[in-house]
Amino acid sequence: MRASRIWPIARKEFIQMFRDRRTLIFILMTPLIQLLVIGYATGGQIVNISLAVVDQSHSPDSRALVQAYLASGQFVQGPQLDSLAQAKVAIDDSQAKAAIIIPPGFGRSVGTGQPAEVSFLVDGTEPNTASTIIAASQLIGQAHSAQVRAQTIGARGSAFDIRTRVLYNPELSGTNYQIPALIGLILQLTTINLTAEAIVRERETGTMEQLIVTPIRPIELIIGKLMPYALASLTTALLVFIAGQLLFQVPVNGNVLLLFAFMLLFLLVPLGIGLWISAVSQSFRQAQALTLLFILPGFLLSGQFFPIESMPVVLRYITYLVPLRYFLPVLRGIFLKGIGLPELWPQGIGLVFWATFFLYLASSRFKKTLG
Amino acid sequence: MDASLAIEATGLRRVFGERIAVDGIDLRVPRGQIYGLIGPDGAGKTTTIRMLCGVIELSGGGARVAGLDIVREREAMKERIGYMSQRFSLYPDLTVIENLRFFADLFAVTRQQRAALIPYLLEFSGLTDFQQRLAGLLSGGMKQKLALACTLIHRPEVLFLDEPTTGVDPVARREFWRILYGLLKQGVTVFVSTPYMDEAARCQTIAFMSEGRILAAADPRELQRGLPETVIELAARPLELARTLARAMPGVSSVQAFGTLLHVLTADPQATEAALGPGLRAAGVEVLSIARTLPSVEDVFIAMTEKKV
Numbered sequence: 001m002r003a004s005r006i007w008p009i010a011r012k013e014f015i016q017m018f019r020d021r022r023t024l025i026f027i028l029m030t031p032l033i034q035l036l037v038i039g040y041a042t043g044g045q046i047v048n049i050s051l052a053v054v055d056q057s058h059s060p061d062s063r064a065l066v067q068a069y070l071a072s073g074q075f076v077q078g079p080q081l082d083s084l085a086q087a088k089v090a091i092d093d094s095q096a097k098a099a100i101i102i103p104p105g106f107g108r109s110v111g112t113g114q115p116a117e118v119s120f121l122v123d124g125t126e127p128n129t130a131s132t133i134i135a136a137s138q139l140i141g142q143a144h145s146a147q148v149r150a151q152t153i154g155a156r157g158s159a160f161d162i163r164t165r166v167l168y169n170p171e172l173s174g175t176n177y178q179i180p181a182l183i184g185l186i187l188q189l190t191t192i193n194l195t196a197e198a199i200v201r202e203r204e205t206g207t208m209e210q211l212i213v214t215p216i217r218p219i220e221l222i223i224g225k226l227m228p229y230a231l232a233s234l235t236t237a238l239l240v241f242i243a244g245q246l247l248f249q250v251p252v253n254g255n256v257l258l259l260f261a262f263m264l265l266f267l268l269v270p271l272g273i274g275l276w277i278s279a280v281s282q283s284f285r286q287a288q289a290l291t292l293l294f295i296l297p298g299f300l301l302s303g304q305f306f307p308i309e310s311m312p313v314v315l316r317y318i319t320y321l322v323p324l325r326y327f328l329p330v331l332r333g334i335f336l337k338g339i340g341l342p343e344l345w346p347q348g349i350g351l352v353f354w355a356t357f358f359l360y361l362a363s364s365r366f367k368k369t370l371g
Numbered sequence: 372m373d374a375s376l377a378i379e380a381t382g383l384r385r386v387f388g389e390r391i392a393v394d395g396i397d398l399r400v401p402r403g404q405i406y407g408l409i410g411p412d413g414a415g416k417t418t419t420i421r422m423l424c425g426v427i428e429l430s431g432g433g434a435r436v437a438g439l440d441i442v443r444e445r446e447a448m449k450e451r452i453g454y455m456s457q458r459f460s461l462y463p464d465l466t467v468i469e470n471l472r473f474f475a476d477l478f479a480v481t482r483q484q485r486a487a488l489i490p491y492l493l494e495f496s497g498l499t500d501f502q503q504r505l506a507g508l509l510s511g512g513m514k515q516k517l518a519l520a521c522t523l524i525h526r527p528e529v530l531f532l533d534e535p536t537t538g539v540d541p542v543a544r545r546e547f548w549r550i551l552y553g554l555l556k557q558g559v560t561v562f563v564s565t566p567y568m569d570e571a572a573r574c575q576t577i578a579f580m581s582e583g584r585i586l587a588a589a590d591p592r593e594l595q596r597g598l599p600e601t602v603i604e605l606a607a608r609p610l611e612l613a614r615t616l617a618r619a620m621p622g623v624s625s626v627q628a629f630g631t632l633l634h635v636l637t638a639d640p641q642a643t644e645a646a647l648g649p650g651l652r653a654a655g656v657e658v659l660s661i662a663r664t665l666p667s668v669e670d671v672f673i674a675m676t677e678k679k680v
Binding site (some may be wrong): 004005008009012015016019020022145204205207209210211213214216217292369370371 | 387421422425426427429446448449452453454455458460461462463464465469476477478479521524651
């Protein structure tokens with residue numbers, strides 16, 4: 001292996017990458033657009049939820065509770081109704097996303113310090129929204145009841161406070177959960193896309209034939225080609241990281257260096273996959289089809305949008321075949337929980353395994369002849 | 372092996388699935404020659420060249436190119452050869468000079484060699500003024516010359532050219548051959564495939580290839596002289612009718628159209644000549660001229676393929 005033959009390849013790829021403006025913009029812009037869409041769509045907070053109110057208590061306490069919900073900014077006043085049945089109809093008709101039902105005896109129970117029950121109806125058609133509403137309803141309700149209790153009980157002289165705390169993601173922000181994972185998704189997407197085309201492009205333009213008659217060795221060609229793409233992918237990942245900080249203030253609670261070390265390790269996996277695709281594909285079309293085959297499961301089974309814990313058992317085992325599923329806990333762990341190697345080493349082993357597997361597979365399929 | 376040979380192949384064979392592309396051919400190409408591989412599309416020319424350059428694997432046989440075994444010493448052999456494939460295969464998004472430098476880098480051409488060679492290659496290919504132009508924006512003839520310049524950057528001993536002038540205009544073709552003769556003077560062996568019979572006559576040795584086999588290999592003039600048939604050149608109107616009628620004349624083995632002329636191949640020229648003129652006129656064909664002529668390379672090739680069948 002000679003650096004004197006790797007460098008010309010890498011330089012050529014760089015020139016070609018910068019000269020192909022459209023692809024370059026695609027490489028840089030797509031992740032940012034994804035970041036904005038996912039960042040704002042999964043939304044920091046879900047706001048403007050129309051809340052139907054069934055206040056059967058008509059007491060100052062019940063009005064104060066409703067007020068607490070509206071004051072949170074997440075709920076807006078929906079229809080005022082008289083019964084549970086009416087509330088169901090309102091949700092059926094999409095006049096409201098949620099309903100609060102305060103029973104007749106609520107004011108009295110609160111006044112005497114007895115447990116009071118308040119029901120909350122949530123439209124479950126959109127699970128993501130629903131879970132956010134549920135979380136918000138409990139959080140606000142508990143906060144308010146704690147306040148009320150503190151006041152009433154405090155008046156009797158035995159002060160105690162109830163503190164409900166949501167760990168790791170106190171705002172229950174979807175953004176905080178999704179953006180770290182997005183870095184993984186983007187690293188995978190850009191890298192597979194770019195490397196899958198790397199060798200196929202030479203085949204399609206006929207330049208592969210010309211490269212074969214030079215003294216370059218397959219490993220030199222591979223490394224020379226991968227360097228620019230790895231660098232491009234890392235740059236986009238960094239862009240997403242920075243944009244995530246600036247636009248969505250996603251906290252990094254763990255070690256940033258460890259984060260980047262894991263990024264580099266993970267990068268080897270999509271590089272291997274892309275290279276393998278490139279080695280076995282005869283045309284762009286084939287390469288694109290194969291790329292989709294790898295990216296789609298990564299999307300669905302990685303735990304990015306659908307929690308692995310809630311998948312059927314069989315599917316849960318299948319997720320072990322998806323390299324991204326090892327990387328997402330690392331990202332979320334370092335970002336949100338601030339954990340490190342003591343907790344994350346099993347994920348590291350999973351990544352090392354898949355990186356070795358795909359790189360070996362790719363280089364064994366890569367021969368320096370056309371057939 | 373014979374050191375005076377640039378290429379020496381025995382029983383070279385390549386099979387693609389069921390199809391035999393190259394059917395055990397022998398080649399002996401002396402150093403310092405322009406050697407032409409002539410044959411129609413699908414004859415196996417490209418497969419032969421690709422095997423000799425180490426681009427594809429062999430199904431059988433073997434060869435030595437520039438003194439090295441093309442299987443066992445493949446990578447070392449590649450440093451001694453230049454190969455220009457049929458398609459224009461340089462990087463269209465790199466400039467002329469970037470393409471040249473890229474191949475110079477891969478072949479580890481030293482700075483001193485480069486300083487002398489690059490201006491020379493640009494000069495002879497007429498690309499000096501187009502150094503900064505993207506290769507994809509060059510004309511067909513210029514692309515071809517740039518591809519040639521790139522294959523010469525490491526001073527190869529043997530140059531393989533696969534149909535280098537296909538799709539290039541006649542002026543550029545002549546220019547290209549002028550360059551090849553220039554290389555010959557520097558001692559480079561040129562192995563060129565072409566479907567153009569007129570180009571075959573420019574080679575010192577030609578090998579006729581058809582359906583994966585070599586029918587004959589010799590000096591083109593020798594082949595022309597050695598043809599047992601006589602060629603009668605005929606100008607007549609309408610051409611198609613004349614052609615159909617001529618085929619049925621005594622002694623005629625084949626009739627080929629060359630533009631507005633017909634070449635009638637005959638084993639019995641006297642009988643054919645006696646019958647041809649009157650026969651055509653009787654059928655209402657206007658005969659403009661009838662004369663014996665020297666066989667062209669194509670006449671020889673056609674005579675050989677017909678005999679084989």
